[in-house]
Amino acid sequence: MSPNIERILASADQETPELPTFPPNEVQERFVGRSGRSALEEVVPFLSLIAKFKRPSKDTTVVDFGAGWGRIARFFQDVVPANQLYLADVDPAALEWCKNCRVQGTPILLEKSGPLPLGSNSVDIVYSYSVFSHLAEYAAELWLNEIHRALKPDGVLVFTTQSLRFLHLVRACAAKEDANDLERSIGGYMGADPEKAVASYERGDHAYSDVNGGGGGGVLTGDFYGWAAIPTAWFERKFGTKFTIEKYVDDPKILEQAIYIVRKR
Incomplete structure (x- = not known):
């Protein structure tokens, strides 16, 4: 470099x-x-x-x-x-x-x-x-x-x-009853069912959620941009x-x- x-x-x-x-x-x-x-x-x-x-x-x-x-x-x-x-x-x-x-x-x-x-x-x-x-x-x-x-x-x-480590974090934050604002935000990254994302990854499938797609406006729309593992x-x-x-x-x-x-x- x-x-x-x-x-x-x-x-x-x-x-x-x-x-x-x-x-x-x-x-x-x-x-x-x-x-x-x-x-x-x-x-x-x-x-x-x-x-x-x-x-x-x-x-x-x-x-x-x-x-x-x-x-x-x-x-x-x-x-x-x-x-x-x-x-x-x-x-x-x-x-x-x-x-x-x-x-x-x-x-x-x-x-x-x-x-x-x-x-x-x-x-x-x-x-x-x-x-x-x-x-x-x-x-x-x-x-x-x-x-x-x-x-x-x-x-x-x-x-x-x-990675799976990220998906486990999302799942843990979603399940936390006394989550703070940051944890609540992270807990929503994979949509309403983070457990499904974990299961998908563990099956060897691409895990994706359109959450935050389009959040920045412009071309980053949820049809192709969100969170992926x-x-x-x-x-x-x-x-x-x-x-x-x-x-x-x-x-x-x-x-x-x-x-x-x-x-x-």
Whole structure:
């Protein structure tokens, strides 16, 4: 990754002319739930996993799938040429923030129904942070197929999703009689029946709820955006002939969400 991650982290507290700037805190938090240095520090373990399985360089082509305001893409600025770093998002406001904050890369405004407008076998790395943790099953399948098409043979996809641990938390919060406001909110993430979501995941099925879909307005409507948890059994069943799971990490000490590192067969 960037030879000086600390320099990028420090840019959250002091403007560095050669590095990207930041949107207002409320904009950062609307996209990722955090702002400033905390928002950057959260993704450092994710970046380390990318580098471990496919180290980016001036010769690699990289897609930030769900770029947001460029929280992660800024870590690639010194490594991957701007014309080989693609900033893809369905939200035009996200790409506008990337531009306003001087995040270098080639913007791609996606349609919810695809496609990914890149050539087949043209990309070395795709990463996607906190996107597949929100996509409905049909949307997850569509985009995983598109990413597979775009990746070169042996190309790597690193993405996050919610896990059974998350679903257990939702169920526990929903059942708590003296829940506080935050717990009541979490308890409603999987709709009226979180037990059903747990059972679905344990069967090896994609678990999805449209709760919070459309909460931010614009394109993030509940038909494809809400809360989602992808079990390894689902991924193997749907994509086992296309991807090899190199590593699956579900450790809250590393990241709140589970992480898939998969390689194109």
